[in-house]
Structure formats: structure tokens, C-alpha cells
């Protein structure tokens with residue numbers, strides 16, 4: 001593979017997880033091309049255009065083309081995209097290794113992770129560090145846990161607010177009410193309190209989920225936290241760490257540049273009015 005940076009195309013959908021990747025590309029200062037897609041205003045779905053690139057047609061997707069390679073690589077799933085971009089082009093966004101005074105030799109034992117692990121830069125955590133585990137946890141928790149609950153919460157709002165035939169409307173509203181009461185409300189509060197607690201315990205004033213710098217885990221967590229705020233789930237009196245965390249991310253030049261890019265390309269401000 002040549003040393004030249006590849007050509008990266010980000011397939012970006014409004015009000016979606018795609019923003020994580022745009023934010024990350026700005027953090028990594030990688031050149032990229034944007035392909036913009038819009039949701040259908042009635043169904044809120046994306047349509048099938050992206051299926052020409054990836055069979056699921058779910059956002060984000062990136063295409064990566066190295067000049068010296070025939071094939072374009074197509075990568076879907078935001079956590080996979082984040083891992084790919086960070087590990088190939090932005091290892092400073094990997095967690096730092098634990099500062100616990102342990103001998104580095106432990107990384108080069110029988111498992112031999114030292115050679116193949118992500119420790120080439122010396123300061124980067126390896127799979128045997130707690131910070132590594134924490135990094136992987138939040139990187140995958142974002143989609144694997146909290147986004148599932150948020151998706152059901154969005155469905156509940158949809159059932160409650162979407163225009164429906166008169167006959168099915170009471171049934172839809174009743175299902176929405178039960179889901180909200182029995183599952184969404186309590187489960188979301190459990191997640192929010194967990195996240196608030198995790199940030200409050202970090203020795204970095206709660207600016208980041210892992211260690212004292214931005215990592216790929218924050219890129220992944222930025223979306224659910226932004227959705228929680230947009231839905232009105234984050235009261236600043238009750239959850240000051242989460243509210244501040246989001247403010248700090250949004251105040252980064254790279255976040256602002258990502259938003260400015262969307263404005264430049266679409267002519268409208270990026271909005272995250274998900275309920």
C-alpha cells in the first residue's frame with residue numbers, strides 16, 4: 001500500500017449516525033468527499049439509493065480507494081468505520097496505555113500481543129490494559145446497548161405522533177404508551193445514570209469517556225448523547241456531566257468544521273431534532 005492517503009467518500013444522511021464519521025474525518029484531518037442523502041419527510045427513512053453501495057443501505061458507509069489498488073473498500077457500521085479510520089490514520093485517538101507502573105514486558109508474553117497489538121507507538125494501550133477494555137466497551141456499547149433503547153424510544157414517538165387511520169390509531173397509541181411506561185422510560189434512565197456516573201468518575205472533569213483525551217469511544221458516544229439531549233432527556237441540573245460533555249464536544253473546532261461543511265454543501269444548518 002502506498003504512503004499516499006486514500007480517497008475517502010462518506011455517505012452522509014441527515015439526522016443520523018453519519019455525523020460521527022464526519023466529525024472523525026475532521027479530527028483526523030483526512031481529505032474526503034461527501035455524498036449527501038435526505039430522509040423522506042413522511043416516513044423518515046432514507047430510501048434505497050445507498051443500497052447500490054452497500055446492500056443494507058444504512059448510514060454511515062465509507063468508500064476507501066487507494067491509488068495503487070484496483071478495488072474500492074466499502075465499510076459499513078459506524079464502530080467498524082471508527083476502528084478502521086483510527087487504527088489506520090489516527091492512532092492518537094486510541095487510548096493511552098495504563099499509567100500503573102506495570103512492566104511493559106507483560107505485553108510481550110505468551111499471547112504475543114505486543115508484536116501485533118496496537119502498541120507500536122509505545123504510549124498506546126494494548127488489549128491487556130484497562131483503558132483498552134474501557135475504550136472497546138464504550139466503542140461498542142454505543143451501538144450495542146444505548147442506541148437500541150433510543151431506537152425504541154424514537155419508535156414510540158412515531159407511534160404517538162404519526163397520522164394513522166382512525167381505526168388503528170387507538171391501538172397504536174396504546175402500544176406506544178405501554179412500551180414507554182414499561183420499558184423505555186426506566187431503561188433510558190438506567191443508561192443515562194450509568195453514563196453520568198461513568199463521566200463523573202473520570203479524572204478528566206468528565207470531558208472524555210476514556211482517559212484524558214478524545215478517543216474513538218467519544219466519537220461513537222457523541223451520537224447517543226446528542227440524541228438524548230435533543231429528546232429532552234438530559235436535564236442539566238440532574239445530569240451536569242453529560243450536558244457538559246456534549247457542550248465540550250460541540251465546542252471543538254473539528255465539530256464546528258463538520259457542521260460548517262454540511263451548511264456549505266446543503267445550504268441548511270445541521271439539525272438533530274430527533275424525538
Ligand SMILES: N[C@@H](CCC(=O)N[C@@H](CS)C(=O)NCC(=O)O)C(=O)O
Nearest residue numbers: 016017045046058059060077078143
Ligand atoms: N449500527 C449501525 C446502524 C445503521 C443505521 O441504522 N443507520 C440509520 C441512520 S442513523 C439509517 O441508515 N437509517 C435510514 C433508514 O433506515 O432508512 C451503525 O452504527 O452504522
